[in-house]
Amino acid sequence: xxxxxxxxxxxxxxxxxxxxxxxxxxxxxxxxxxxxxxxxxxxxxxxxxxxxxxxxxxxxxxxxxxxxxxxxxxxxxxxxxxxxxxxxxxxxxxxxxxxxxxxxxxxxxxxxxxxxxxxxxxxxxxxxxx
Amino acid sequence: xxxxxxxxxxxxxxxxxxxxxxxxxxxxxxxxxxxxxxxxxxxxxxxxxxxxxxxxxxxxxxxxxxxxxxxxxxxxxxxxxxxxxxxxxxxxxxxxxxxxxxxxxxxxxxxxxxxxxxxxxxxxxxxxxxxxxxxxxxxxxxxxxxxxxxxxxxxxxxxxxxxxxxxxxxxxxxxxxxxxxxxxxxxxxxxxxxxxxxxxxxxxxxxxxxxxxxxxxxxxxxxxxxxxxxxxxxxxxxxxxxxxxxxxxxxxxxxxxxxxxxxxxxxxxxxxxxxxxxxxxxxxxxxxxxxxxxxxxxxxxxxxxxxxxxxxxxxxxxxxxxxxxxxxxxxxxxxxxxxxxxxxxxxxxxxxxxxxxxxxxxxxxxxxxxxxxxxxxxxxxxxxxxxxxxxxxxxxxxxxxxxxxxxxxxxxxxxxxxxxxxxxxxxxxxxxxxxxxxxxxxxxxxxxxxxxxxxxxxxxxxxxxxxxxxxxxxxxxxxxxxxxxxxxxxxxxxxxxxxxxxxxxxxxxxxxxxxxxxxxxxxxxxxxxxxxxxxx
Numbered sequence: 001x002x003x004x005x006x007x008x009x010x011x012x013x014x015x016x017x018x019x020x021x022x023x024x025x026x027x028x029x030x031x032x033x034x035x036x037x038x039x040x041x042x043x044x045x046x047x048x049x050x051x052x053x054x055x056x057x058x059x060x061x062x063x064x065x066x067x068x069x070x071x072x073x074x075x076x077x078x079x080x081x082x083x084x085x086x087x088x089x090x091x092x093x094x095x096x097x098x099x100x101x102x103x104x105x106x107x108x109x110x111x112x113x114x115x116x117x118x119x120x121x122x123x124x125x126x127x128x129x130x
Numbered sequence: 131x132x133x134x135x136x137x138x139x140x141x142x143x144x145x146x147x148x149x150x151x152x153x154x155x156x157x158x159x160x161x162x163x164x165x166x167x168x169x170x171x172x173x174x175x176x177x178x179x180x181x182x183x184x185x186x187x188x189x190x191x192x193x194x195x196x197x198x199x200x201x202x203x204x205x206x207x208x209x210x211x212x213x214x215x216x217x218x219x220x221x222x223x224x225x226x227x228x229x230x231x232x233x234x235x236x237x238x239x240x241x242x243x244x245x246x247x248x249x250x251x252x253x254x255x256x257x258x259x260x261x262x263x264x265x266x267x268x269x270x271x272x273x274x275x276x277x278x279x280x281x282x283x284x285x286x287x288x289x290x291x292x293x294x295x296x297x298x299x300x301x302x303x304x305x306x307x308x309x310x311x312x313x314x315x316x317x318x319x320x321x322x323x324x325x326x327x328x329x330x331x332x333x334x335x336x337x338x339x340x341x342x343x344x345x346x347x348x349x350x351x352x353x354x355x356x357x358x359x360x361x362x363x364x365x366x367x368x369x370x371x372x373x374x375x376x377x378x379x380x381x382x383x384x385x386x387x388x389x390x391x392x393x394x395x396x397x398x399x400x401x402x403x404x405x406x407x408x409x410x411x412x413x414x415x416x417x418x419x420x421x422x423x424x425x426x427x428x429x430x431x432x433x434x435x436x437x438x439x440x441x442x443x444x445x446x447x448x449x450x451x452x453x454x455x456x457x458x459x460x461x462x463x464x465x466x467x468x469x470x471x472x473x474x475x476x477x478x479x480x481x482x483x484x485x486x487x488x489x490x491x492x493x494x495x496x497x498x499x500x501x502x503x504x505x506x507x508x509x510x511x512x513x514x515x516x517x518x519x520x521x522x523x524x525x526x527x528x529x530x531x532x533x534x535x536x537x538x539x540x541x542x543x544x545x546x547x548x549x550x551x552x553x554x555x556x557x558x559x560x561x562x563x564x565x566x567x568x569x570x571x572x573x574x575x576x577x578x579x580x581x582x583x584x585x586x587x588x589x590x591x592x593x594x595x596x597x598x599x600x601x602x603x604x605x606x607x608x609x610x611x612x613x614x615x616x617x618x619x620x621x622x623x624x625x626x627x628x629x630x631x632x633x634x635x636x637x638x639x640x641x642x643x644x645x646x647x648x649x650x651x652x653x654x655x656x657x658x659x660x661x662x663x664x665x666x
Contacts, residue, residue: 009659010649010658010659012645012648012649015645015648015649015652015653016644016645016648018648018652018656018658019648019651019652024651024652024655024656027655027656028651028655031655034231035231035232038227038231039227039228039231039232042224042227043390046220046221046224046386046390047386047387049220050217050221050382050383050386051383053213053214053217053368053369053382054368054369054372054373054379054382054383055379057367057368057369057373060367060368061366061367061368065351066349066350066351066352066354066355067351067352067354067355067358067366068350068351068354069366069367071213071366071367071368072213072216072354072366075213075216075217075220078220078223078224079220079223079424079427079428082223082224082226082227082420082424083420083421083424085227085231086227086230086417086420086421089230089231090413090417093413097655098410101655101656101657104652104656104658105656105657105658108652108656108658109658
């Protein structure tokens with residue numbers, strides 16, 4: 001992979017072809033189906049915590065054990081959920097999105113999405129050079 | 131040990147504090163010199179040649195993020211106000227999930243050096259780059275001001291120098307050191323300063339945490355009991371600081387929103403993602419940063435309640451530096467002058483590392499976005515950009531020294547200035563970043579409305595808030611032009627900026643650039659064409 005011609009930039013058509021490809025649609029779907037609902041979930045949980053701390057002081061001051069009350073417990077739970085979501089995201093990325101992204105990147109580097117080769121894949125890397 | 135607290139307005143032994151700080155400066159200067167040998171290209175200067183590993187960058191991000199406001203400010207707020215101080219740290223931490231899930235990797239894959247690289251990617255370059263550079267400079271300057279004012283304030287407490295002139299001298303010294311790190315070391319030197327500082331800070335906090343917990347039999351309930359005994363039941367419950375009336379409650383919700391949405395729009399945080407070789411390393415660095423920052427905030431919960439229990443709110447508020455004195459006073463209470471010296475040295479190191487990161491971000495944005503891309507339209511001689519970045523670093527440094535001295539003498543609140551930087555970042559930057567990455571139809575006009583609208587509304591509301599006038603604690607207590615009741619504008623300015631971005635986009639005939647959108651999406655998600663690490 002040291003030949004300079006292999007490093008030429010991708011053409012706009014290649015980006016279009018890649019964007020329209022079924023594997024890219026699937027990659028985006030997998031990314032969004034995790035990141036978007038999870039973002040909504042942790043923001044709602046965080047805002048709920050802020051609102052409860054502001055407007056439900058009595059509830060948050062309910063003692064659970066010793067001097068530890070609901071508010072402090074919920075606050076510590078925010079740390080726990082942050083760590084858990086971090087872990088879930090990494091696992092999801094490693095398993096669900098990275099393989100597609102890596103495979104597509106390799107094929108893009110070989111210019112397999114260039115317009116003259118979209119239909120077939122029976123070409124060598126060299127044949128796609130401009 | 132004589133009662134130094136009563137005898138003087140400083141605590142501990144200034145000589146020990148100064149020598150520990152001096153040792154940190156010497157070590158980091160040596161490393162900066164060593165790092166500078168590899169600084170050849172713009173990628174070296176702005177992005178450390180993209181050779182920092184994920185773990186190292188995670189530590190550096192923690193070093194960049196855990197400013198004096200988070201270390202001294204949060205521990206102090208917990209010590210004095212209890213539960214309400216704890217809420218700050220949660221907002222600061224949860225905010226990292228926005229960066230991890232939506233921003234870090236996609237930005238790493240599409241940008242070269244700055245936030246504007248992404249925002250201008252599929253828009254008209256000139257106007258959007260200029261707007262992004264202006265908001266970068268605004269956020270960085272607010273943040274710098276907070277750190278500089280904090281440095282001067284700390285000195286009165288820890289080094290035993292007093293008076294306006296001495297404090298101004300210290301701000302100048304901090305500024306001069308910061309300029310030196312940035313000029314000589316570039317991003318590589320700055321990164322190592324941040325890594326060393328983060329390690330020291332977390333180690334110091336760990337020692338204090340274990341020490342405090344040891345005194346309470348490693349029992350959180352017992353520690354809370356101690357804090358309640360000293361500060362009353364209120365410290366364990368919400369509302370001590372913000373529960374006063376309906377306005378303060380709404381203010382708290384507004385602050386909470388700005389904190390959680392601000393981080394992913396902070397330019398100096400975004401710039402750290404460009405120092406690693408791949409987007410996977412960017413992911414690793416955010417994961418490390420989340421763990422380090424989260425654990426550190428758990429430490430500061432213990433340190434804060436420990437200071438409340440062992441030192442007491444009255445003594446903290448009576449000390450020079452007031453709320454910010456809680457952690458140093460607790461260190462003195464626990465480990466005498468030596469532990470205090472270590473914590474004081476770490477606090478200074480903290481300020482130095484953060485200001486260096488901010489300065490390099492501001493100078494990179496000016497040199498790369500304004501000078502090279504807008505003024506010179508990309509026709510810059512080799513190294514011309516870095517030369518301008520170095521000059522800008524000196525100018526930014528000089529400006530922040532000057533403004534820092536003014537802010538210090540005006541008695542501006544550090545935590546407020548930091549919250550302001552977060553509000554501006556959440557209002558001016560985050561909506562445009564998210565629209566750019568995820569909304570196909572987003573246009574130049576939408577980006578400009580959102581950036582300028584968010585910036586103007588945010589700063590405008592602050593000017594007409596009780597922070598600036600119409601209250602005893604305001605900057606101008608005698609004047610009263612405050613018609614906006616909240617101290618933090620986020621609740622209004624963040625939704626307004628999202629709305630403006632939407633309206634600007636649907637109310638234009640301009641067509642989105644579909645070819646560039648395809649390139650952005652494919653590059654962001656697959657990493658094709660991403661900037662590679664520099665080989666020396």
